Amino acid sequence: MKTSTFFLAGSLVANAAFVAVFLAGSSARHASSTAAPVIAPATPAKPVASNDPAAGVDPEMWAHLQTDELPAMLERMRAEGFPNSVIRAIMAEQVRLQFAPRRHALTDSAKAPPYWSPATQDPKIAAQLREIMKEQDRATKDLLGPDPEDSFATTLRRHFPNWSDDKIAALQRIQTEFGEKRNEIAAAARDTRGTISPDEMNKINALQNEAHAAMAQLLSPQELEDYDLRLGNTANNLRAQLAGFDPSEQEFRALHALQQAFNDRFGPMYGPFSADDIRARGEAQRQLNDQIHAALGDQRYADYQRTTDYNYQVASRLVARLELPPETANQLYTMQKDFQERMTQAMRIPGDHQERSAQLGTMADEAETTLTTLLGPRGLEAYKQNGGQWVQSIRQMQASLARMPAAPPPRGN
Amino acid sequence: MKRFRFLLAISLAGNLALVVLLARRPEIRARFFPPAPSANAIPSPAAPAAKEAAADPDAENWSALTAGDLPDLVARLRAGGIAPRFLRAIVGTLVREHFADRHRAIADALAAKPWWQGPLYYSISEDPKIAALRRQLTRDERTMMFQLLGPDVPSSTYEQLWAQSHYGALAPEKVEPLRQVNLDYDDLMAEVRAQAHGILLPEDREKLAYLEEQKRADIDKLLTPDELFDYNLRNGPTARRLRDQLAAFDPSEDEFRAIFKIHQEIEAPFADGRVQNLTQDERRARRDALASIGDRIAAVLPPDRLADYQLKTDPAYVQTDALVTQLALPPTATAQIVAVQKDATARVAALRGSQPLTRDQYNAQIAAISDEATAKLSAVLGPTGLAQYKQGSGAWLQNLRPIPAPPVAPKP
Numbered sequence: 001m002k003t004s005t006f007f008l009a010g011s012l013v014a015n016a017a018f019v020a021v022f023l024a025g026s027s028a029r030h031a032s033s034t035a036a037p038v039i040a041p042a043t044p045a046k047p048v049a050s051n052d053p054a055a056g057v058d059p060e061m062w063a064h065l066q067t068d069e070l071p072a073m074l075e076r077m078r079a080e081g082f083p084n085s086v087i088r089a090i091m092a093e094q095v096r097l098q099f100a101p102r103r104h105a106l107t108d109s110a111k112a113p114p115y116w117s118p119a120t121q122d123p124k125i126a127a128q129l130r131e132i133m134k135e136q137d138r139a140t141k142d143l144l145g146p147d148p149e150d151s152f153a154t155t156l157r158r159h160f161p162n163w164s165d166d167k168i169a170a171l172q173r174i175q176t177e178f179g180e181k182r183n184e185i186a187a188a189a190r191d192t193r194g195t196i197s198p199d200e201m202n203k204i205n206a207l208q209n210e211a212h213a214a215m216a217q218l219l220s221p222q223e224l225e226d227y228d229l230r231l232g233n234t235a236n237n238l239r240a241q242l243a244g245f246d247p248s249e250q251e252f253r254a255l256h257a258l259q260q261a262f263n264d265r266f267g268p269m270y271g272p273f274s275a276d277d278i279r280a281r282g283e284a285q286r287q288l289n290d291q292i293h294a295a296l297g298d299q300r301y302a303d304y305q306r307t308t309d310y311n312y313q314v315a316s317r318l319v320a321r322l323e324l325p326p327e328t329a330n331q332l333y334t335m336q337k338d339f340q341e342r343m344t345q346a347m348r349i350p351g352d353h354q355e356r357s358a359q360l361g362t363m364a365d366e367a368e369t370t371l372t373t374l375l376g377p378r379g380l381e382a383y384k385q386n387g388g389q390w391v392q393s394i395r396q397m398q399a400s401l402a403r404m405p406a407a408p409p410p411r412g413n
Numbered sequence: 414m415k416r417f418r419f420l421l422a423i424s425l426a427g428n429l430a431l432v433v434l435l436a437r438r439p440e441i442r443a444r445f446f447p448p449a450p451s452a453n454a455i456p457s458p459a460a461p462a463a464k465e466a467a468a469d470p471d472a473e474n475w476s477a478l479t480a481g482d483l484p485d486l487v488a489r490l491r492a493g494g495i496a497p498r499f500l501r502a503i504v505g506t507l508v509r510e511h512f513a514d515r516h517r518a519i520a521d522a523l524a525a526k527p528w529w530q531g532p533l534y535y536s537i538s539e540d541p542k543i544a545a546l547r548r549q550l551t552r553d554e555r556t557m558m559f560q561l562l563g564p565d566v567p568s569s570t571y572e573q574l575w576a577q578s579h580y581g582a583l584a585p586e587k588v589e590p591l592r593q594v595n596l597d598y599d600d601l602m603a604e605v606r607a608q609a610h611g612i613l614l615p616e617d618r619e620k621l622a623y624l625e626e627q628k629r630a631d632i633d634k635l636l637t638p639d640e641l642f643d644y645n646l647r648n649g650p651t652a653r654r655l656r657d658q659l660a661a662f663d664p665s666e667d668e669f670r671a672i673f674k675i676h677q678e679i680e681a682p683f684a685d686g687r688v689q690n691l692t693q694d695e696r697r698a699r700r701d702a703l704a705s706i707g708d709r710i711a712a713v714l715p716p717d718r719l720a721d722y723q724l725k726t727d728p729a730y731v732q733t734d735a736l737v738t739q740l741a742l743p744p745t746a747t748a749q750i751v752a753v754q755k756d757a758t759a760r761v762a763a764l765r766g767s768q769p770l771t772r773d774q775y776n777a778q779i780a781a782i783s784d785e786a787t788a789k790l791s792a793v794l795g796p797t798g799l800a801q802y803k804q805g806s807g808a809w810l811q812n813l814r815p816i817p818a819p820p821v822a823p824k825p
Contacts, residue, residue, distance in 0.1 A: 053485035054492035061493030081475040085510065089502040097498070100569075107570040115578050115647040116669035118656050158524060195739055198801075230528050239531060252529035314611070321612045378615060385693060386612050403765070404816070 070094065070143055088147065092140050099136045103129065123191040130187055134180060146172055159230045163223075170218050178211035208233070229253065234260045244307035244316060254295045262288045306333050314387035322379050331374060332383070336390050339367050343394055357401035364394040483507060487561050501562060508557050515550050519543060544607060552600060564589045579647055583640060590635055591644070598628035613689075621690045629685075651676050651686035661725040661734050661747075671713040679703055729754055732806035740798045749793050750802070754809055757786040761812055776815035783813035 058064075065080070067073045073094060077087045106125050113119045146153065152175050156168045182204050189196040196204075212232075216224055229235050235256055247255065266281050293301040306312050316329040346359050368391065371380050384391055478489050483504065490500050509516070522543050523531065567573045580588050602624050609617045636644060646652050646669075655673055664672065680686035683699040691699065711719055724730055733754075734747040760782050764775065790807070791799050803810055 052488070053481055054488040057489050057492035059492065059494050062490070062495040062499070066499075083475065085506050086475075086503055089506040090499055093499055093502040104570055107574075113574075113578055114666065115581065115652075116656065116659075116664055116666055118660050119578070159528065195735060197739055239529070242530075247529060249527065249529050317610050318612045321610060321614060381693070382612065382614055 066094070068098065070098075074143065085149075088144055091144055095136055095140045095143065099132055099139075102132050106132075121191060123188070126191040127188060130184065155231065160223075160226070167218065171215065174211055174214045174218070178207050178214075182207050228260070229256060232260075234263050241308055242304075244313055245304055246307075251296065251300070255292060258288060258291050258295065306330070309333065311336060311387040311390065315383065318379070318382055318386045322375065322382070324375070324379070328374060332371075332387070335367070335370065335374075336388075339363065339394065340390060343397065353401045353404040357398050360394050360398035360401065364391060364398060367391050367394065483511075483557075483561055497562075497566065501558075501565065504561055505558065508554050508561070511557070512550060512554055515546070519546050519550065522546070541608070541610060548604065548607060564592070581643055581647060583636075583644065587635055587640070591632065594628060594631045594635065598624055598631075615692070618690055618692065622684060625684060625687065625690065645677065646670065646673055649677070649685065650688075651680050654686065658726055658731070661731055662722050668714065668718065672710060675706060675709045675713070676703075679706060724748065724751070727751065729806060729809075733802075736798070736802060736805060740794070740801070742794070742798070746793050750790060753786050753789045753793075754807075757782050757813065758809060772816050772818070779813055779815055783810070786810070786813065 065073065065076055067076075070091065074087065074091055077090065082090070106128055141147075146169055150172065153168055153172055156163065156171060160168075185200050185204055185207075186196055189200050215227065219227060229252075238252070238256055238259055242252070242255070262284060266284055292304065296304055312329060312333045315332045316326070319326060319329045319332070342363060343360065346356055346363070349356075351359075368380065371383060371388070371391070375383055380388075479486050486507070487500065487504060490503065495503075522540070567576045576588070580591075583591070602621055605617055605620050605624070606613075613621075632644070633641065652673055655669070655676060659669065659672065676686070679702050680699070683695060683702070684690045688696060688699070707723075710722065714722055725734075730747060730751045733750050734744075737744065737747045737750070761779065764770075764778055764782075770778075787799070787810070790802065794802055799807075
């Protein structure tokens, strides 16, 4: 009796457990969206201990899920519990697949470029393919909405955590619209001629200004300034340029304001330049340098000049790689300035081209001797290719003068 | 007693029915009886999906698909008839999510710099430690994708055309190992270059040369000599350079093969033409060796094609041709412009080599050459074109400037 009771009790508990499990599954199933799951049974009756994870999978599973009706396919995947990131990847691929016949119609007739010719594409076909790509991107966006992982949106959220989603979405739209126009100009130019003409570069520049004006409509003046400082073109270029200068926030803001004013007036400019253009720009650049000097003070301006000098930047990296003390880069920089000044002086001193050539030869010998002491022979060879091109310049000037016709006789002509 | 037995029998029968029912509900089974983790080295990447599944009570079938490790998911999706492109899209997403923490760590490290100093992505100024983390992450993701899915088979027309132009008639079973060898060594060489931080020291060149040598040895093992020649003809650095150099010359296949063979023989001692791996001295030696190539090419081209080759491979012609195309001028304009350049340059050289002249005599003759050349160029290019030409391939016009008077010493 006791044994029977024990078995009955155990069995009833098991009944209850199995019913609970079954009901839990059923209620979850019935509480799901109106779209009926189509994948089931994904792994029917698979023994728990089976070594084959695919045992019993319905071979038509994917066929049940996939359809040309994009919203229906999207709904099915949601009903099956696919995570959003996976749905986005699948639907993007499905949209691409739907545009594939149009792409193939253009490219099927194309032959593989012969291996002995540079790979080029018919500009007309390239333009049509770009148009298809744009439509495809729009279709994906219409279906799935803006990508939350879009890098521009992520960057905006990181820099401006208090900006609303609407504001970020509007900025994304501006970015997309102007980005498409800009890419169209650049791609068409590349496909037809391989290069972008100055005129097209000016058009791209004008588009960027338009995009900025559109952003000014959307953001308050303070927000726009914050955006420009963090993500604007001038700020991005400045950050790269000032990498070795290690500016404070205040210095960066001051330099940005000066550089932005210069860019608004002059740059970027694309040739052909008239002599007047070049003169005006050169004069403005000198004024900009004076303003930077005034803003930074003598010591920091000297640091600024040194650290933004391309040769210094390369020499610093070389010094680091040679594991020499960091101040060696400063010594190289000072030496470069000194020798370049001496070269300029030598060119001003009256004398025959041949005499000056010999003078420059002596100067180059002296530079190489000093550099060998500073860097060692291995370092000197590396320096000549990395930041020390000025040594070669002295040698080239020396050779060039040696080839020049003799100076006129002192009596003049 | 009978009642007891009856109840027990009913209960046991009910249990049996429920077990059968549950067994036919794989999604529930998967939820309550997940299979044991696979012994595969690839860890379970389903964590993000599992999190969503836990939050979403409808996540039955996705849960069933993702139970276990990624290889299990791949096996199930393949068994379910998924097309390779969708499989790759799904697995690509899950692999990225698997490495989400590392992506986040890199993003955090980049964002750690104050906004006025960084971040500086993908530039020489980027923090080398972050750059190394980024490269390692890319490699790990690629390796996992390969372990899971194998090679990516070209599916679009363009991918197929690309493969055809790079591998020609090479047997498909050789293509993948070859691609893998290239990928592995290119990766190692990229690492050497990245660590050099833009400064190649002799020891870096040695490492690169060693890796090139090993790569060549591995490729030699894979391909027959004929296949190797054909592969280099399509993919080697010499072939790549020649394709651009000979574009205006528009060679036939036979002409290209003949010219390539000559170049390849000369460039073999110079890292097979990988100029970036050479020292300055080696580059000079290569230039000297290539200087005599004209005679050998003259031996393989008929006179009319040789003349065409000489004209259209001249760097001045190639550079000018780009401007002529950009300005939409007739193609014949290139040869006209280059003829003006050659004529003026030869006359200046003759002038410099002639009897010593006074500065005024020299300047007068230079001015005459300059005026004549400018007038001819302007007729072909127009004023705007001429202005653009002067800033690019027409830089040689600078050589037509008069010699300035030397500085005069101030009177004491």
